Amino acid sequence: MGRAFLEIEDLSKDFGGLRAVNSARLTVNRHEMVGLIGPNGAGKTTLLRLITGILKPDEGFIRFKGKEIVGLKTWDIVNLGIAGTFQNMRPFRRLPIIANVMVSCLCPRAMKRGEWVKKIEAKAMDALEFAGISDMALEKAATLSQGDLKRLEVARAIATEPELLLLDEPFGGLSPAETELMAKSIQRLHQGGRFGRLHSEGPAMIIVEHKLQQLMKIVDRIIVLDFGTIIADGSPQEIVNLPEVIQAYLGQGGV
Amino acid sequence: MGLLRYYLRRFLIIVKSEVLVLPSRMVVCVFFLGLLLLPAVTQDPYLLRILILTNIFAILAASWDLLSGFTGQMNFGHALFFGVGAYTAAILNLHAHLPPWGSIPLGALAAVLAGLIIGIPCLRLKGTYLALTTLAFPIILLGIVFTIPGITGGELGVSGLARLSGSRLSDYYITVVLMLGACTLMWKITDSHTGIIFHAIREDELAVRASGINTTRYKLLAFCLSGFFAGFSGGLYAHFMRIAGPSTLEVSMSFTVVIWAVFGGIVTIYGPVGAVFILFPLLEFLRFWPEYRTLMFAVVILLILLYMPDGLFPWLRDKVETECPRCKIRNRATRKTCRVCAVPLD
Numbered sequence: 001m002g003r004a005f006l007e008i009e010d011l012s013k014d015f016g017g018l019r020a021v022n023s024a025r026l027t028v029n030r031h032e033m034v035g036l037i038g039p040n041g042a043g044k045t046t047l048l049r050l051i052t053g054i055l056k057p058d059e060g061f062i063r064f065k066g067k068e069i070v071g072l073k074t075w076d077i078v079n080l081g082i083a084g085t086f087q088n089m090r091p092f093r094r095l096p097i098i099a100n101v102m103v104s105c106l107c108p109r110a111m112k113r114g115e116w117v118k119k120i121e122a123k124a125m126d127a128l129e130f131a132g133i134s135d136m137a138l139e140k141a142a143t144l145s146q147g148d149l150k151r152l153e154v155a156r157a158i159a160t161e162p163e164l165l166l167l168d169e170p171f172g173g174l175s176p177a178e179t180e181l182m183a184k185s186i187q188r189l190h191q192g193g194r195f196g197r198l199h200s201e202g203p204a205m206i207i208v209e210h211k212l213q214q215l216m217k218i219v220d221r222i223i224v225l226d227f228g229t230i231i232a233d234g235s236p237q238e239i240v241n242l243p244e245v246i247q248a249y250l251g252q253g254g255v
Numbered sequence: 256m257g258l259l260r261y262y263l264r265r266f267l268i269i270v271k272s273e274v275l276v277l278p279s280r281m282v283v284c285v286f287f288l289g290l291l292l293l294p295a296v297t298q299d300p301y302l303l304r305i306l307i308l309t310n311i312f313a314i315l316a317a318s319w320d321l322l323s324g325f326t327g328q329m330n331f332g333h334a335l336f337f338g339v340g341a342y343t344a345a346i347l348n349l350h351a352h353l354p355p356w357g358s359i360p361l362g363a364l365a366a367v368l369a370g371l372i373i374g375i376p377c378l379r380l381k382g383t384y385l386a387l388t389t390l391a392f393p394i395i396l397l398g399i400v401f402t403i404p405g406i407t408g409g410e411l412g413v414s415g416l417a418r419l420s421g422s423r424l425s426d427y428y429i430t431v432v433l434m435l436g437a438c439t440l441m442w443k444i445t446d447s448h449t450g451i452i453f454h455a456i457r458e459d460e461l462a463v464r465a466s467g468i469n470t471t472r473y474k475l476l477a478f479c480l481s482g483f484f485a486g487f488s489g490g491l492y493a494h495f496m497r498i499a500g501p502s503t504l505e506v507s508m509s510f511t512v513v514i515w516a517v518f519g520g521i522v523t524i525y526g527p528v529g530a531v532f533i534l535f536p537l538l539e540f541l542r543f544w545p546e547y548r549t550l551m552f553a554v555v556i557l558l559i560l561l562y563m564p565d566g567l568f569p570w571l572r573d574k575v576e577t578e579c580p581r582c583k584i585r586n587r588a589t590r591k592t593c594r595v596c597a598v599p600l601d
């Protein structure tokens with residue numbers, strides 16, 4: 001049996017009686033780009049937070065490259081190669097944008113992998129360059145627009161040079177043109193390569209998104225979550241025609 | 256000779272291009288030089304005594320800023336580090352006959368240990384809970400001090416310590432140099448990569464964790480560093496006063512440190528240092544009107560905080576310097592264009 005890259009088994013999380021994630025079971029392969037969709041409150045963010053260790057599951061296993069990661073500290077999980085973004089962006093508001101990214105560049109994983117990079121600042125700059133906000137590097141994060149904060153989130157996550165990237169609504173609050181750009185960046189990142197001093201492993205990705213149209217174009221596979229339960233898992237074409245998916249979404253007012 | 260001229264020229268160029276361009280840098284240089292040259296003007300023992308204590312408390316106030324200002328771990332029991340440093344130095348000096356240059360660093364190390372001991376339970380606490388917990392630690396230690404009077408001297412404290420040095424003047428120079436050194440070091444720490452992580456922890460600890468940084472380690476580091484400098488100032492205090500008494504652990508001591516730092520402006524290091532240089536001599540000076548002393552002191556502080564919520568020194572700095580909107584370099588407020596990128600300032 002070939003060991004999957006990320007394996008989740010029977011994962012559950014309760015919030016005082018409310019079952020936010022219910023016996024979730026899924027796998028992601030090394031070079032996959034997976035979309036995670038579902039109506040509001042379906043438990044998508046909770047699932048991502050369980051993977052990054054911000055939340056502790058009540059039951060279940062998460063294995064990353066064959067290693068059990070439930071119970072590890074968030075920073076240890078990041079240093080194993082899993083990075084995520086926050087849906088409701090959490091920048092360090094009173095710090096310049098470049099310093100926001102430098103914090104990620106200072107994590108042990110990034111430091112070890114970039115030993116030849118003398119200047120952390122330069123590497124942080126390349127992450128900003130990739131995300132398209134390098135011109136604002138010295139502005140305080142508090143002055144950024146919603147769209148730029150999204151990019152900052154992405155820049156911070158990729159600065160740790162992850163092998164698995166979890167993006168929580170990367171298109172949220174972006175204009176159609178910005179969405180287009182972000183989708184391009186994500187695809188470029190997924191292909192891997194070198195962006196200045198920043199190295200992209202070509203991470204596997206899980207992308208949570210409500211903008212299905214754009215999501216369909218970039219992902220290989222879609223997982224549908226409803227009331228914490230995975231109700232479908234398949235290629236984008238299969239998913240859109242499944243009655244239970246349509247049902248879940250129509251219950252919420254349609255796609 | 257030619258070499259000397261060359262270095263003198265280099266030095267003058269550096270002074271002109273790095274120091275004279277910014278009022279704040281000029282003030283810092285004048286402050287350093289003024290302290291070092293003061294004894295050439297006056298050696299009044301009373302004045303020197305006040306300034307020696309000011310130097311010692313400046314280290315203490317800056318060390319509070321390093322922990323509470325930068326990482327946001329509000330410590331309302333900073334007297335703990337000061338007291339541990341003072342008592343350890345005193346006991347080592349009196350019972351083990353260690354000279355001050357041995358007992359003071361060991362006192363500082365004991366305060367580092369205290370930093371670890373209070374840091375660990377404080378890791379999970381935030382806000383009011385953290386403030387109340389830290390407030391309790393020096394009180395607990397005070398209780399311990401009173402239960403073992405054989406070692407600590409109880410109410411009277413440990414007295415009869417070796418003097419810091421032979422004379423008042425050398426005491427002065429020792430504390431000035433140590434104060435300038437310690438504060439520069441603290442400022443360097445906050446200006447380093449570690450300093451950025453401290454800043455970020457204050458802003459959003461969860462996001463720092465999600466960036467792969469072991470926040471536990473950095474928070475404990477902040478407690479230890481802060482404890483080291485505070486304990487160091489405690490040891491200096493004990494040897495200068497030749498006594499380590501319960502007053503070093505009192506609640507009022509902890510609060511005074513917070514008042515100094517907030518008055519001068521937190522998250523700056525230089526703010527608390529400057530504040531001690533204003534407030535400590537002021538309090539001494541107000542001794543001439545004992546009835547109104549506390550009241551006048553309180554009025555000064557309230558007025559400052561009412562009009563300058565970020566503290567006195569950041570306010571002053573903003574008056575004399577402006578930040579370039581494009582390159583974020585600071586400029587003299589009188590300039591019309593940025594000194595680096597030539598963008599118009601207004």
Ligand SMILES: Nc1ncnc2c1ncn2[C@@H]1O[C@H](COP(=O)(O)OP(=O)(O)OP(=O)(O)O)[C@@H](O)[C@H]1O
Nearest residue numbers: 015018020038039040041042043044045046047087
């Ligand atoms: N920290 C928490 N405490 C209590 N309940 C929570 C917490 N976080 C989430 N929930 C609840 O768990 C459920 C799932 O929330 P989650 O944020 O995972 O949904 P989501 O799929 O990300 O929704 P959205 O599309 O709106 O982002 C919701 O009902 C939410 O109210």
Ligand SMILES: [Mg+2]
Nearest residue numbers: 044045046087
């Ligand atoms: Mg969500």
